[in-house]
Amino acid sequence: DTGVSQDPRHKITKRGQNVTFRCDPISEHNRLYWYRQTLGQGPEFLTYFQNEAQLEKSRLLSDRFSAERPKGSFSTLEIQRTEQGDSAMYLCASRPSGSSYNEQFFGPGTRLTVL
Amino acid sequence: GQSLEQPSEVTAVEGAIVQINCTYQTSGFYGLSWYQQHDGGAPTFLSYNGLDGLEETGRFSSFLSRSDSYGYLLLQELQMKDSASYFCAVRDKREYGNKLVFGAGTILRVKS
Numbered sequence: 336d337t338g339v340s341q342d343p344r345h346k347i348t349k350r351g352q353n354v355t356f357r358c359d360p361i362s363e364h365n366r367l368y369w370y371r372q373t374l375g376q377g378p379e380f381l382t383y384f385q386n387e388a389q390l391e392k393s394r395l396l397s398d399r400f401s402a403e404r405p406k407g408s409f410s411t412l413e414i415q416r417t418e419q420g421d422s423a424m425y426l427c428a429s430r431p432s433g434s435s436y437n438e439q440f441f442g443p444g445t446r447l448t449v450l
Numbered sequence: 451g452q453s454l455e456q457p458s459e460v461t462a463v464e465g466a467i468v469q470i471n472c473t474y475q476t477s478g479f480y481g482l483s484w485y486q487q488h489d490g491g492a493p494t495f496l497s498y499n500g501l502d503g504l505e506e507t508g509r510f511s512s513f514l515s516r517s518d519s520y521g522y523l524l525l526q527e528l529q530m531k532d533s534a535s536y537f538c539a540v541r542d543k544r545e546y547g548n549k550l551v552f553g554a555g556t557i558l559r560v561k562s
Contacts, residue, residue, distance in 0.1 A: 339492075368549070377537045377552025378493060391549065426492065437483060437498035437541070439550065444492060 337361075339442035341427050347448045348417055355413045356445045360429030367410050368439060369402055370426040378426055378441075384410060385432070417449045452476040454553035456538055461559045462528055470523045470556045472538035480541040482514050482521045483550065488534045496523065496536075525558070533560045 340359045348354050360367050365386050370378035381400065383391045386407040399417075404410040414421055424446050428439040454474045462468040472482065481500040485493040497505050499514035499521060511524040525532055535557050539550040 375554065377539070377555050378550070380549050380551065383549055437481065437500070438495040441485075441492040441494070 339427055339429055339440050341425075341442040341445050343445055344443060345446050345448075347450065349450050350417060350419060352417055353413065353415045354417060354447065355411055356425055356447075358410045358412070358427030358429075358442060360409070360427070361440055362408075363431065364429035364440070365407065365432050366430050367404060368428040369410070369412050370428065372424045372426055372444070373422075381412075381425075414447075417447075419449045422447055422449045452540065452542065452551045454538055454540060454551065456536075456553045456556045458554070459557045459559070461561065463561050464528055464530060466528050467524065467526045468528060468558065470525075470536050470538075470558070472521045472523075472553060474519050474521075474538070474540050474553075476519075476540050476542055476551070478542045479516065479519075482512070483539045483541065484510075484512055484523045485537045485539060485552075486534050487537065487555070493537065528560050530560050530562065533558060 342357045367384040369381040372378045381393050381396055382402045384404040387404050399415045402412045424444040426444045427442045430436050430439050456472045483498045484496040486496050487493045497512040499505055499512050502514055502516055504513045509526045514521040535555040537552045537555045539552045
């Protein structure tokens with residue numbers, strides 16, 4: 336069990352560019368979550384996958400954001416036409432299915448800086 | 451909507467006991483979780499309360515009162531390594547898949 340991994344760990348981009356982040360969850364965890372965290376705040380939910388199906392998206396998520404989990408394993412989060420307000424830490428978490436599992440396992444995050 | 455309130459910062463000395471409170475307002479409630487996050491690190495799970503009462507895990511305990519929409523995290527025998535941010539998070543029963551709604555976090559500073 337190597338834990339949840341995310342790539343890259345840091346990304347600096349210019350406003351207007353597109354960026355893509357990858358998350359590899361713990362194997363056999365069929366539930367995967369994306370969160371965004373800004374300084375001094377708690378993680379904010381973005382979207383959720385069960386296997387390859389995207390079952391929920393935050394109403395706060397603009398149409399510039401898209402996420403996929405094509406084979407039910409790794410996931411990607413793409414931000415198009417980045418804005419300075421997108422600067423944040425993007426966290427991925429996973430957990431097994433079943434209501435008895437209360438722990439979400441977080442990855443180290445991708446820190447995005449938009450200049 | 452959903453909102454969680456917790457103190458922004460708490461300071462305590464090594465060896466002491468500290469309590470971090472959390473009050474919540476949600477349209478649906480399934481349970482309260484606590485996560486720890488060191489600077490630059492990932493949030494890590496500490497505890498979960500689905501029912502009223504106290505859950506104990508080593509030096510950490512967590513309490514929930516559903517009727518009061520209130521919970522707390524109790525840290526005993528504080529160590530320097532406990533300096534971190536602590537987040538309470540609500541699992542909203544109405545939402546799919548155990549989505550968590552987090553509070554803004556409490557920065558705990560442990561002094562020697």
